[in-house]
Amino acid sequence: MTVGAIRPGGRTARVRAAVLRAASDAxxxxxxxxxxxxxxxxxxxxxxxxxxxxxxxxxxxxxxLLADMAEQSSPRADTGSLIEDLRANARLVQRTLVDPRQGAxxxxxxVAATCDPRAAEALHRFYAVRIAEWAPCVDQAVQRxxxxxxxxxxEVIRAVSAPLYYRLLVSGDPVDEAAADRAxxxxxxxxxxxxxxxxxxxx
Amino acid sequence: MTVGAIRPGGRTARVRAAVLRAASDAxxxxxxxxxxxxxxxxxxxxxxxxxxxxxxxxxxxxxxLLADMAEQSSPRADTGSLIEDLRANARLVQRTLVDPRQGAxxxxxxVAATCDPRAAEALHRFYAVRIAEWAPCVDQAVQRxxxxxxxxxxEVIRAVSAPLYYRLLVSGDPVDEAAADRAxxxxxxxxxxxxxxxxxxxx
DNA sequence: CTGTTAACGGAACTGTGGTTCCTTTAAGCT
DNA sequence: AGCTTAAAGGAACCACAGTTCCGTTAACAG
Numbered sequence: 001m002t003v004g005a006i007r008p009g010g011r012t013a014r015v016r017a018a019v020l021r022a023a024s025d026a027x028x029x030x031x032x033x034x035x036x037x038x039x040x041x042x043x044x045x046x047x048x049x050x051x052x053x054x055x056x057x058x059x060x061x062x063x064x065l066l067a068d069m070a071e072q073s074s075p076r077a078d079t080g081s082l083i084e085d086l087r088a089n090a091r092l093v094q095r096t097l098v099d100p101r102q103g104a105x106x107x108x109x110x111v112a113a114t115c116d117p118r119a120a121e122a123l124h125r126f127y128a129v130r131i132a133e134w135a136p137c138v139d140q141a142v143q144r145x146x147x148x149x150x151x152x153x154x155e156v157i158r159a160v161s162a163p164l165y166y167r168l169l170v171s172g173d174p175v176d177e178a179a180a181d182r183a184x185x186x187x188x189x190x191x192x193x194x195x196x197x198x199x200x201x202x203x
Numbered sequence: 204m205t206v207g208a209i210r211p212g213g214r215t216a217r218v219r220a221a222v223l224r225a226a227s228d229a230x231x232x233x234x235x236x237x238x239x240x241x242x243x244x245x246x247x248x249x250x251x252x253x254x255x256x257x258x259x260x261x262x263x264x265x266x267x268l269l270a271d272m273a274e275q276s277s278p279r280a281d282t283g284s285l286i287e288d289l290r291a292n293a294r295l296v297q298r299t300l301v302d303p304r305q306g307a308x309x310x311x312x313x314v315a316a317t318c319d320p321r322a323a324e325a326l327h328r329f330y331a332v333r334i335a336e337w338a339p340c341v342d343q344a345v346q347r348x349x350x351x352x353x354x355x356x357x358e359v360i361r362a363v364s365a366p367l368y369y370r371l372l373v374s375g376d377p378v379d380e381a382a383a384d385r386a387x388x389x390x391x392x393x394x395x396x397x398x399x400x401x402x403x404x405x406x
Numbered sequence: 407c408t409g410t411t412a413a414c415g416g417a418a419c420t421g422t423g424g425t426t427c428c429t430t431t432a433a434g435c436t
Numbered sequence: 437a438g439c440t441t442a443a444a445g446g447a448a449c450c451a452c453a454g455t456t457c458c459g460t461t462a463a464c465a466g
Contacts (some may be wrong), residue, residue: 009463012413033236033318036453047415052454054413107317110372114310115236124375131374158376159389162369163362169313170368171334171361172327186362186393193392195385214432215443239423250445255424257443 018044019051020068023061027108028101032058032115035108059116066109066122076134082141082191086184089134090160094180097168110169131157138191150197159187159196221247222254223271226264230311231304235261235318238311262319269312269325279337285344285394289387292337293363297383300371313372334360341394353400362390362399 022043026035035058041048055061077088096102113123131154138153147156163183167173190196225246229238238261244251258264280291299305316326334357341356350359366386370376393399 006412011462015414031318038453048453049416049455050414111314111317113375114314114372115234120375123373127374155385158369158374159366161373162365165373166361166365166368169317169372170326170364171330172316172323173361182358182398185396185398186389189396189398190389190392193388193396195388195392218444241423251423252425252446253444 015044015046015050016054016064019046019055019061020065022046023065024105027062027065028104031104032062032108032111037061057116059112059119062109062112063116063118063122066119066126069109070122070126070129073129073133076137078137078140082137082144082146083184083188085134085137085141086156086160086188087181089137089157090164090180090184091177093161093164094175094177097164097175103168107168141191147191148194148197150199151191151194152196152198155196156187156191159190160184218247218249218253219257219267222249222258222264223268225249226268227308230265230268231307234307235265235311235314240264260319262315262322265312265315266319266322266325269322269329272312273325273329273332276332276336279340281340281343285340285347285349286387286391288337288340288344289359289363289391290384292340292360293367293383293387294380296364296367297378297380300367300378306371310371344394350394351397351400353402354394354397355399355401358399359390359394362393363387 019040022040023035025043026040030036030039037051037055037058038048040061041051044051051061055064074092077085079085079088097106109119109123112119114120134157135153138147138151138156141147142149142151142153160183163186164175164179167175167179173179222243225243226238228246229243233239240254240258240261241251243264244254247254254264258267277295280288282288282291300309312322312326315322317323337360338356341350341354341359344350345352345354345356363386366389367378367382370378370382376382
């Protein structure tokens with residue numbers, strides 16, 4: 001066999017899948033801090049040496065988990081109305097964040113990103129993908145003349161999510177459906193006012 | 204002396220001050236995760252037993268640090284114009300978050316809040332205080348008829364900060380002055396459109 | 407099918423974050 | 437000023453996350 005060849009087949013892939021699965025379970029249960037790689041190995045029914053060798057640290061493991069999560073995409077809405085599309089997005093984010101499993105997982109990976117550059121890189125890529133997925137809603141609204149030409153689609157999508165993440169991570173206010181709807185309406189109102197066009201600034 | 208009396212005077216207060224100072228230095232240098240209470244004790248020139256006894260865990264120490272931080276208030280702007288006031292707030296937040304020391308400290312305490320209920324409680328109280336400090340800007344704008352009657356002042360202030368924290372913690376986009384101005388303008392536009400009044404909902 | 411070796415796994419080892427125990431210092435009452 | 441004891445400090449101790457070592461399994465080339 002060629003020296004130095006990589007062997008991604010069968011066993012290796014199986015181990016990776018089992019470990020990532022176990023890692024997300026453990027993250028959900030204990031959170032990023034109290035995470036023990038030996039515990040992950042036990043859950044995955046894998047030698048702990050393997051986990052330490054392939055991922056090294058908790059942050060490295062989370063980075064890989066995020067790369068994996070970025071691959072599964074969630075379909076965006078297309079209702080023909082900006083506010084409806086944004087509301088759908090806001091409610092999707094809201095439901096994700098309050099879901100016991102998913103919410104805990106997102107909190108954990110965001111924490112990981114603040115601790116490790118690789119995890120941060122993976123997180124930013126993950127959100128770049130998600131934002132790009134929903135941006136067409138905004139572009140279509142521009143085409144329908146609901147929004148001014150030149151509106152930065154990504155910025156509008158970010159504006160929808162921001163208040164929900166702020167509540168989750170910073171202020172501790174409830175992340176409920178009313179908050180989601182307000183986030184969507186706020187982003188839509190600001191976009192209509194031309195806040196997200198390159199040529200804004202004076203009011 | 205009365206049995207069970209607390210002694211907050213002299214030495215105890217001096218130790219607390221030294222430890223909190225050392226803790227923020229250490230948080231800024233290493234971040235929440237790689238924080239070692241023995242290291243904090245060394246910096247504070249205090250026995251590590253003392254730190255473990257009084258604060259117990261990293262999260263407990265951060266919670267106390269936050270309680271301390273909540274006491275020093277930052278004065279709000281009062282320019283006579285909503286957008287100017289909100290812009291001042293946004294730029295203050297922006298400058299705080301990009302400041303190497305303060306930014307690192309805020310990231311660290313937010314992380315601590317996701318790991319420990321006491322730290323979370325302290326963080327939420329901290330932001331409640333900050334938001335309440337700036338809410339009068341919005342109330343005044345309502346009185347000047349810049350905004351609809353019934354506008355939720357706290358919600359407007361939150362809407363200003365949210366995009367900045369989202370960038371810092373989640374998307375990784377730059378937290379620059381342009382982002383701050385857009386955050387302020389977005390919040391103002393949404394508020395004018397009546398998004399933050401109890402009787403919103405239809406568009 | 408066989409041989410090579412990348413990748414996995416178990417067990418023993420180690421370093422350090424955290425605890426315990428006991429002594430010393432000084433806050434605060436009379 | 438003197439006495440009591442809350443609170444700080446030092447040092448030995450402990451547990452366990454993370455590492456090292458080496459033997460075992462199985463991916464893949466021929």
